[in-house]
């Protein structure tokens with residue numbers, strides 16, 4: 001019998017919520033964050049694989065009366081005995097040992113109703129903590145669809161806590177949360193709970209409780225099995241994996257690039273209008289060359305970056321990512337890691353910062369550090385604009401296989417592969433020296449396939465776009481304006497200098513000897529220096545440098561770049577970007593997650609050295625064949 | 628219950644695709660065994676080889692209503708008793724009442 005009702009709470013007139021801070025606890029992938037987002041209106045990351053949330057996040061759940069409660073979303077746990085850093089966060093918060101997080105005075109326990117036998121064991125342990133607890137059996141929609149059922153009243157009686165069957169996605173039954181928060185604290189009933197002891201006994205207890213509540217598990221969804229028989233096929237699985245990855249990059253390139261060029265034209269057009277509108281002089285130059293051609297030229301890559309995050313989002317939300325981890329396990333094993341590391345590495349294709357956070361789910365400390373150290377080799381979205389621009393400027397567009405796969409796409413893919421290969425090689429070196437450890441177990445739970453939640457995906461992309469504009473408006477804009485100012489100094493009789501005599505040129509000339517062997521002139525050198533603030537700043541810098549230069553003022557950026565770089569120099573620059581660590585935020589997060597300056601500094605030196613040497617080699621090889 | 632002439636220590640690794648066994652015990656560090664048990668690998672439960680992944684390793688096991696991928700070397704350390712068709716019922720060993 002399925003009953004959507006909640007356990008009747010002692011009726012309490014609506015006054016104030018009884019609790020101040022309520023923690024959301026549960027096994028990984030049970031839907032805690034989905035519910036948290038629904039209740040607080042926030043947009044924390046949701047995904048269909050275990051270990052999406054790796055930090056504690058607080059949010060305010062506001063009621064109609066204006067009263068509010070603080071909800072804390074936590075990483076999923078399998079038990080209260082933490083095995084990894086993310087699980088430790090949850091346990092620390094529950095015990096009040098987390099700095100900056102208040103100790104919760106009640107718990108919302110979110111379980112996956114399609115697998116209660118297993119999850120009830122965790123329920124036993126959590127209820128035994130003695131805090132008022134609401135047990136939510138989530139994914140009611142899936143349970144119904146698969147023909148399962150459970151009697152929440154009977155279950156509540158046995159657990160001694162209120163229980164409700166809900167769906168965090170459809171909202172069914174979610175009003176139970178509000179009822180719980182306003183009801184008088186439930187006196188914890190003395191219960192025989194299997195906290196310690198033999199797992200077999202715990203499991204027996206869980207099955208007993210479940211069967212007393214008439215729990216019937218639904219059938220495993222047939223199409224998950226069917227899809228897995230394709231995606232995890234003994235022979236084809238690997239090939240499909242490769243096709244998926246190539247298709248992803250091909251899409252991003254073939255759809256994203258025209259969008260960027262279109263925007264580029266639009267931008268140039270506006271620059272001309274702007275320049276004609278404003279009276280000539282310093283303000284004109286600042287607006288047109290400093291801001292518009294600087295920070296503005298980065299904006300054109302927004303469509304491409306959003307497309308990339310869309311595709312990564314689909315992989316994460318559908319459940320394919322967990323399969324990808326299984327398939328990649330073999331390659332990762334070669335590097336001394338395991339498939340689990342693939343999950344953060346894939347998200348590093350978007351951005352290394354969340355990827356480095358996501359390594360918290362890796363149980364083995366040394367594997368985790370190795371994964372942190374190699375993650376910035378993955379081609380992140382900040383490299384995408386640089387690649388796109390240089391490729392469009394220097395690589396001729398010839399078809400390779402049919403009309404879709406062109407030389408440009410091949411070069412792009414090659415750069416992605418290059419980063420990945422260097423990551424694997426580096427991991428191999430680390431894992432067979434300083435980070436050597438016993439072989440660690442690869443254990444990967446495979447969630448059912450699900451449709452991506454389009455709405456939440458769209459919201460996530462919007463947040464991405466906002467973050468992108470924010471970055472363009474702060475770091476990139478700041479860098480462009482400083483740079484522009486340096487092109488304007490030193491002034492003679494109130495006139496800006498020739499670009500070649502400006503302050504920025506002296507800086508560039510100073511480092512020129514170091515980069516000449518790579519085929520770069522001083523302008524590229526300035527671009528490189530500025531790219532250590534953020535990779536895509538190089539585009540803004542080149543935009544400004546050429547904007548103020550009368551010789552190239554009228555050209556578009558791609559064309560202007562041809563005066564700075566030979567094709568061999570362009571290849572060297574691409575290779576340099578593939579390997580160099582040019583990201584302050586990544587260094588900061590590595591410092592935080594490894595708790596030392598040693599690793600980020602080592603990583604910085606290593607990556608820069610690799611980038612320099614590889615660019616040097618690439619330059620000289622290319623010179624032989626193509627100059 | 629009939630024990631046919633099986634090798635005294637049969638491991639999960641010895642089961643072929645589609646075969647089912649009953650979990651006996653683990654020969655591995657405590658914390659890994661605990662992780663496996665949290666995922667449903669509890670002694671007494673049935674486990675089935677659901678899928679051989681690309682290249683034959685890792686393989687996917689169906690246990691307690693979920694699917695979990697393990698490498699061959701780890702499944703080598705999990706002892707099982709092969710299940711006879713006649714006794715095939717869910718949660719064979721510890722179904723309650």
Ligand SMILES: Nc1nc2c(ncn2[C@@H]2O[C@H](COP(=O)(O)OP(=O)(O)OP(=O)(O)O)[C@@H](O)[C@H]2O)c(=O)[nH]1
Pocket residue numbers: 026027028029030031032033034035045046047048049050051052053054074075076077138139140141142166167168169170317450453
């Ligand atoms: N069908 C259905 N899917 C749901 C429901 N709740 C969550 N999901 C899906 O389940 C997956 C996991 O959701 P999350 O909210 O990320 O789970 P979580 O518990 O926060 O997971 P971790 O952060 O990894 O511990 C996502 O794909 C959700 O879309 C539900 O009620 N019904």
Ligand SMILES: [Mg+2]
Pocket residue numbers: 032033034045046052053074075076
């Ligand atoms: Mg979560």
